[in-house]
Amino acid sequence: MLPRTSPAEEAGRFNLLHEFFEAQADARPQAIALVIEGRRITYSELEEEANRLARYLRRRRVGPGSLVAMLLPRSLNAYTAILGTIKAGAAYLPLDPEHPADRISYILRDSHAETLLTTASLASHHPGFHGSVIAVDAEASSIRSETHTRLPTGEIELGPDDLCYVIYTSGSTGRPKGVQVGHWSVCNLVKAEAQVFQLAPEDRVCQIPSLSVDLSVE
Numbered sequence: 001m002l003p004r005t006s007p008a009e010e011a012g013r014f015n016l017l018h019e020f021f022e023a024q025a026d027a028r029p030q031a032i033a034l035v036i037e038g039r040r041i042t043y044s045e046l047e048e049e050a051n052r053l054a055r056y057l058r059r060r061r062v063g064p065g066s067l068v069a070m071l072l073p074r075s076l077n078a079y080t081a082i083l084g085t086i087k088a089g090a091a092y093l094p095l096d097p098e099h100p101a102d103r104i105s106y107i108l109r110d111s112h113a114e115t116l117l118t119t120a121s122l123a124s125h126h127p128g129f130h131g132s133v134i135a136v137d138a139e140a141s142s143i144r145s146e147t148h149t150r151l152p153t154g155e156i157e158l159g160p161d162d163l164c165y166v167i168y169t170s171g172s173t174g175r176p177k178g179v180q181v182g183h184w185s186v187c188n189l190v191k192a193e194a195q196v197f198q199l200a201p202e203d204r205v206c207q208i209p210s211l212s213v214d215l216s217v218e
Contacts, residue, residue: 015160016183018086020190022150028201035204036076046080048148052110053084053104053209054148056139060132062115064158066090069113070211071122073097077136078211081117089156091163092113093178096212101125103176107168111178160184167214179214186217194216 014020021043023032029044062068068084068085070092075078078094085092089187093113110127116123120135136143164183168176193199210216 005058013088014157014191015187016086017186017190018050018083020187021050022201032124033125034076034079036074036079039076041076042093042162046083048078049080050076050083050087051148051150052143052146053080053136055152056085056143057084057088057090057115057134058095059146060115061122062088062090062105062132063156064089064162065155066115067093067111067113067163068115068117069093069108069111069116071095071097071116071126071134074207077119081136083212085117086164087151087156089158089162091165091180093166094211094216096210097122098210103171105129107178110176111166111168158183160187165217167212167217181214181217189217 014023021033025032025043025047029047030042032040033043034041057063057068062085066089068081068090068197069083070078070081072081081094082094087119093107095107097104105128107124113131115132115134116126116129117134117136120138123129123133123135160183162183164181164186166178166180168178170176200203205218207216
């Protein structure tokens with residue numbers, strides 16, 4: 001019998017952030033991936049929702065080289081948006097709806113994000129955004145009509161050196177500045193944490209930081 005690999009050893013195979021999640025969805029589809037809003041979401045359920053969104057984004061011409069700004073409250077939609085965006089080959093830029101509107105507007109302009117993934121209500125606060133707006137609530141039925149299967153690997157030309165996400169600094173010493181992080185860098189972080197913290201399938205992680213700060217990537 002071959003020895004069972006540890007989570008850290010298993011994680012060593014991956015060079016794209018979403019590959020970690022997809023491996024769990026394949027190996028443990030009925031395990032709980034997320035507990036939020038009083039709901040328990042399995043890896044299979046979250047995988048299917050993210051795949052639908054990824055296909056919808058591709059239909060809207062979002063893919064490698066695209067930057068998708070996410071203006072969503074902490075919710076199932078937010079985690080689906082992160083996974084769906086990187087599965088589509090794009091990079092994501094998380095924005096906190098609790099932040100001042102002028103900060104959000106500045107980041108949307110400064111980042112040159114082509115797409116804003118948000119809700120119809122939040123979109124109405126930023127009429128100056130000139131890119132493509134996708135309201136996940138208003139367009140829910142169209143997103144749900146997409147196939148739930150994973151996009152073929154060969155269809156997304158994405159490598160470890162490609163951009164994974166952009167997070168803006170607080171701006172406490174001046175204007176907020178966008179920090180670009182590639183898949184290679186964040187994958188190294190995940191691999192190191194799996195080893196240092198000896199994470200196991202039965203562990204739970206409490207997600208406290210706002211999705212708009214780098215600590216949330218953990």
